[in-house]
Amino acid sequence: MRLRSGSKQLIRDLNISTVVETVRQRGPISRVEIAEVAKLGRSTVTGIVNLLLKEGILVEAGSAESRGGRKPVLLALNPRARCVIGVKLAPASVTAALADLHAQVLQKVRRPLSRGQGPEAVFRTLLDVVHEVQRMDDGVKGPPVIGVGVVLPGIVNTTTGTSVASHLLHWANIPVRELLEKELRIPVLVDNDANAFALAERTYGAGQGADNLLCVTVGVGIGGGIITNGRVYRGSITGAGEIGHITIDERGPLCSCGNRGCLEALASDGAIAQAARRAVAKGRKTLILEAAGGDPSAITRETVVLAAHEGDRVARRILREAGRHLGTGLANAVNLLNPERIVIGGEAVQQAGDLLLSPLREAMKERSFSVLADEVAVVPAALGEDAWLVGAATLVLEEVFTPPIYGADEDRPPITIPSLLGHTVQG
Ligand SMILES: [Zn+2]
Known part of the structure; x- marks a missing residue:
């Protein structure tokens, strides 16, 4: 990845990302407190908060005690504004979880894999579970899915999303990300399952x-x-x-x-x-x-x-x-x-x-x-049996909440909050 150079767009993207991260870490929080914590001007914060409220990324969450004058409105991240999918591919099964922006698992779908199935059959099952997990029980279309994290055993090149070698899955050099992105048309991140487990336990669990x-x-x-x-x-x-x-x-x-x-x-x-x-x-x-x-x-x-x-x-x-x-x-x-x-x-x-x-x-x-x-x-x-799925979802969420200082590499631009708002990442 290469760093983006300074531009008005970059400053604006960074400010948007800083406001979202401040609310995610400290919410519910008022506009004045966001400005204080993030060291941004109050008018800048007001403009960004209004945009994020309109997009549904932030929601109003009650009001704080007044320090004189009107009671300040508190803001929180709307965890259901967008969704991510975490997938765990194991030798005997494939499981997909739909998760919100706090990595809470909303629903899961699991399918067994039979022994000796080749990569093609495995990918058909994988695509099935990814499609199925997006259908809510009540038939209502869920929030938009912004990315899929896939974790599997063995050595994974996380830059290209290739499963380099997995003796448990009996395959080598499978371009997991390329194959899935072609079908799903949303960004896919791939990692080793134990790395995802570690990421999940460190972020939300015993670590x-x-x-x-x-x-x-x-x-x-x-x-x-x-x-x-x-x-x-x-x-x-x-x-x-x-x-x-x-x-x-x-x-x-x-x-x-x-x-x-x-x-x-x-x-x-x-x-x-x-x-x-x-x-x-x-x-x-x-x-x-x-x-x-x-x-x-x-x-x-x-x-x-x-x-x-x-x-x-x-x-x-x-x-x-x-x-x-x-x-x-x-x-x-x-x-x-x-x-x-x-x-x-x-x-x-x-x-x-x-x-x-x-x-x-x-x-x-x-x-x-x-x-x-x-x-x-x-x-x-x-985190029990959900650890790998939470970790897979966290791969995507880490990218979403990382300040958008990186530009598009040869493959695709990173998923960031500004990019979700339709501000194309430039520079
Ligand atoms: Zn060994």
Whole structure:
């Protein structure tokens, strides 16, 4: 992206954006207070507020106590003035959420994907859910959608919106943004799912207020998102954070990435289920088989967690081992990154809770520099299963609420509040 040069239009765009951001952060707020906080002239603020009220971006929200004279009218951001869509593409399903300007999920649509579906079939389903989620229950057309954020596993080039490599989706070099923008005709942003998870937890969840944060998700895969100095750290070709593929055991089991002994091969859903199947095959006395309806091939991470909650010792041991592997992985990350907080989420953690988290914390402390580990709080994620969707929506919202100092690059101009008002971004 290139910086825009100074012009009357740029100054006006910046002032509009500053007023909206001031109201978003501090609203309900009066015109006089906006002028004070944003250090803008009162007449400038009045002109911009009138425009934003007419466009429905701001709304009146009662009145404040008078400081002498008329009671000042308070203004708030109208979260339903526009909408964004967040999409999570996973190996077994695609989910779309319609969200407002505060990233509140208004409605969701989820469709399963069958194994071995090629990119074409996946994109047909993806387009279906994006269209369907925009239809409100009452049949009324919802607010205009200004952008779509798509998150998926693997390495994503966020500049071009290309899925560079995803071994979980079994594809490489898929131009996700290009394909979707051609069909949807609205801007599309693409990112790695764990980065989106980190962005969501840092903005709205358990990572709020932490500028140096590591977010880890445990499920079918193990993903990581790194926040340094308040921003997502993406690395040289946007592949940073692949904590699931750091080596824990050089001679360990084969991983989906082709390596041996990765954290993902030792502590993901598949690894937990496999450890349980091995225990059953060895004839260990356990409730796991019963929880799977007597069929060893039906054993999943969920059945292991169910048995563990019943007090089953084999199931508890399997979760403890997975938790310790996770702790070893996190110890490496703590020594490398020195985060102030680690947010850990995903279905496995939600369901197993301390059965995974206690051994995780224990191994992490044992294996990292104690002076670093003592300062790290390991906390469960707060946004639940919506975290990825909120993160996908936040990709778009971050762009919308960023001051419009960047001009159009070769692909498209950024989505900004002034551009939504029909002020074409120039310069
Ligand atoms: Zn691996």
